[in-house]
Amino acid sequence: MNASSNSLALLTDLYELTMAYGYWKCGKAEQSAAFHLFFRKSPFQGGYAIAAGLEPVLEFLRSFRFETEDIAYLATILGNDGRPLFDADFLQYLAELELTLDLDAIPEGTVVFPHEPLLRVCGPILQCQLIETAMLNMINFQSLIATKASRVVMAAQGDAVLEFGLRRAQGIDGGLAASRAAYIGGCAATSNVLAGKRFGIPVKGTHAHSWVMSFDSEPESFAAYADAMPNNCVFLVDTYDTLQGVRHAVEVGQRLRDAGHRMVGIRLDSGDLAWLSIEARKILNAAGFPDAVIVASNDLDERLIQSLKFQGAAITVWGVGTKLVTAYEQPALGGVYKLGAIKDESEQWQPRIKVSEQLIKTSTPGIQQVRRYVGGDGMAIADMIYNELHPLPETCVAVDFQDPTHRSQFDATVAFEDLLKPMIRRGDFVGRSIPLDEIRNRALAQLQQFDRTILRLDHPHRYRVGLEEALHDLKAEMVLESRQRSKAGDEA
Numbered sequence: 350m351n352a353s354s355n356s357l358a359l360l361t362d363l364y365e366l367t368m369a370y371g372y373w374k375c376g377k378a379e380q381s382a383a384f385h386l387f388f389r390k391s392p393f394q395g396g397y398a399i400a401a402g403l404e405p406v407l408e409f410l411r412s413f414r415f416e417t418e419d420i421a422y423l424a425t426i427l428g429n430d431g432r433p434l435f436d437a438d439f440l441q442y443l444a445e446l447e448l449t450l451d452l453d454a455i456p457e458g459t460v461v462f463p464h465e466p467l468l469r470v471c472g473p474i475l476q477c478q479l480i481e482t483a484m485l486n487m488i489n490f491q492s493l494i495a496t497k498a499s500r501v502v503m504a505a506q507g508d509a510v511l512e513f514g515l516r517r518a519q520g521i522d523g524g525l526a527a528s529r530a531a532y533i534g535g536c537a538a539t540s541n542v543l544a545g546k547r548f549g550i551p552v553k554g555t556h557a558h559s560w561v562m563s564f565d566s567e568p569e570s571f572a573a574y575a576d577a578m579p580n581n582c583v584f585l586v587d588t589y590d591t592l593q594g595v596r597h598a599v600e601v602g603q604r605l606r607d608a609g610h611r612m613v614g615i616r617l618d619s620g621d622l623a624w625l626s627i628e629a630r631k632i633l634n635a636a637g638f639p640d641a642v643i644v645a646s647n648d649l650d651e652r653l654i655q656s657l658k659f660q661g662a663a664i665t666v667w668g669v670g671t672k673l674v675t676a677y678e679q680p681a682l683g684g685v686y687k688l689g690a691i692k693d694e695s696e697q698w699q700p701r702i703k704v705s706e707q708l709i710k711t712s713t714p715g716i717q718q719v720r721r722y723v724g725g726d727g728m729a730i731a732d733m734i735y736n737e738l739h740p741l742p743e744t745c746v747a748v749d750f751q752d753p754t755h756r757s758q759f760d761a762t763v764a765f766e767d768l769l770k771p772m773i774r775r776g777d778f779v780g781r782s783i784p785l786d787e788i789r790n791r792a793l794a795q796l797q798q799f800d801r802t803i804l805r806l807d808h809p810h811r812y813r814v815g816l817e818e819a820l821h822d823l824k825a826e827m828v829l830e831s832r833q834r835s836k837a838g839d840e841a
């Protein structure tokens with residue numbers, strides 16, 4: 350019997366399971382821990398990211414359990430000694446395991462910055478560890494693509510961006526997840542029909558060169574397309590001679606108009622997109638089609654779109670595929686998942702730190718929350734990461750992450766929002782499932798809260814993210830202690 354399940358409990362790195370086994374063996378399985386998922390550097394040389402991937406994480410957690418066939422598989426894994434890696438009793442423990450974790454998360458579509466916890470997981474350390482890899486996988490990829498999309502959409506300056514990436518995406522899940530994330534980042538539609546069905550994203554498309562090539566002539570191909578879909582005609586005009594193609598589109602467009610329909614526009618997919626679009630616009634306008642859209646595609650990304658805008662291109666809709674869905678110039682967001690605190694035998698939280706030679710890689714201790722201060726004009730002023738284990742003073746001081754000599758003060762009159770929201774408590778979902786359109790609107794609205802100097806594509810102005818002073822001091826103390834301990838160890 351193959352009771353097929355949606356659970357992805359085995360979607361993990363083996364070391365999560367070996368650690369889980371270790372925790373179980375040494376009696377630490379139920380010890381409470383707090384982990385944070387964050388990235389250290391904004392992608393694409395930019396200054397921000399768009400949080401995405403939470404809904405799939407919630408789905409993963411909702412369906413998380415080790416099925417009979419998962420347990421049977423785990424029983425077949427052998428260690429280096431050729432014996433089963435895991436005890437039967439441990440596998441029985443996994444078979445009965447139900448997650449009892451707390452999860453707080455920054456909602457999808459929020460503008461986020463390096464070092465800010467996008468997710469905070471509290472509960473039995475064994476459970477925290479078992480879900481690490483899958484959560485990183487989902488948040489890293491979708492946040493990366495949502496960010497890429499938001500840059501592309503920003504470069505398009507209000508023109509629609511269509512996501513055309515499925516055929517060159519990183520596999521099936523990469524294609525689906527990318528379409529979802531690209532929509533969050535502001536794309537208007539996708540060519541990916543399954544993503545449309547699954548996530549409710551608008552689907553749009555034109556036609557390929559093969560359509561034109563399958564007829565004896567281009568006009569014949571356009572006419573046949575118009576017969577089949579008189580209200581959905583965006584003619585691909587560059588199969589042979591692009592400007593001649595535009596004239597052929599115009600001829601068919603006039604026939605459509607005479608029959609009471611409307612040609613939507615044309616698509617350019619090769620050649621000098623700036624020059625061709627300007628010439629095509631002249632032809633379309635002269636023929637009485639000033640509203641016909643000009644779609645462009647061909648290896649576009651945010652920089653090329655910016656350049657084409659600079660050149661005065663008359664493109665009104667941008668079809669962007671490969672470079673968007675593969676995050677071509679930076680194919681991964683380096684999100685990590687670090688332990689911030691653990692409870693001791695007397696149930697007191699003890700902060701923990703991972704010290705690194707590189708200050709940027711030294712983790713932040715405590716149970717963290719992110720506070721975003723907002724000015725009277727609605728613009729974000731700065732973010733402050735604080736430790737929920739310590740009460741905040743009336744006036745908070747945020748010590749800049751990169752430059753500790755820079756400190757900002759926020760008294761009780763400054764408006765703020767705490768970004769991490771309760772999603773799961775003791776295994777039960779307590780958040781709200783947010784429709785994708787609402788997430789997308791949140792991202793678009795959030796971007797308005799940040800100065801364009803912060804959002805610009807390259808060498809952006811740095812938005813201030815700081816550690817609340819007491820947390821900054823705790824971190825500094827813990828780093829010093831750790832250094833002293835290792836020095837003492839060296840000397841002993």
Ligand SMILES: Nc1ncnc2c1ncn2[C@@H]1O[C@H](COP(=O)(O)OP(=O)(O)OP(=O)(O)O)[C@@H](O)[C@H]1O
Pocket residue numbers: 618619620621622623624646647648649653656657660
């Ligand atoms: N005006 C422009 N400014 C900057 N880059 C452009 C401009 N027009 C097109 N490009 C880009 O130049 C690259 C090459 O385009 P081009 O159409 O010459 O080659 P191609 O795609 O190999 O053509 P074909 O499909 O006909 O073989 C593409 O990435 C395209 O987006």
Ligand SMILES: O=P(O)(O)OC[C@H]1O[C@H](OP(=O)(O)OP(=O)(O)O)[C@H](O)[C@@H]1O
Pocket residue numbers: 513514516517556557558559618646647648649668669670671672
């Ligand atoms: O360049 P991208 O940003 O990835 O956008 C998608 C590309 O995919 C299609 O080309 P393809 O050659 O696959 O098919 P076609 O015959 O429709 O041009 C389309 O014409 C675009 O050029």
Ligand SMILES: O=C(O)c1cccnc1
Pocket residue numbers: 513514540553554555556616646668670
């Ligand atoms: O509809 C289109 O024009 C399209 C779809 C996928 C890839 N390239 C183009």
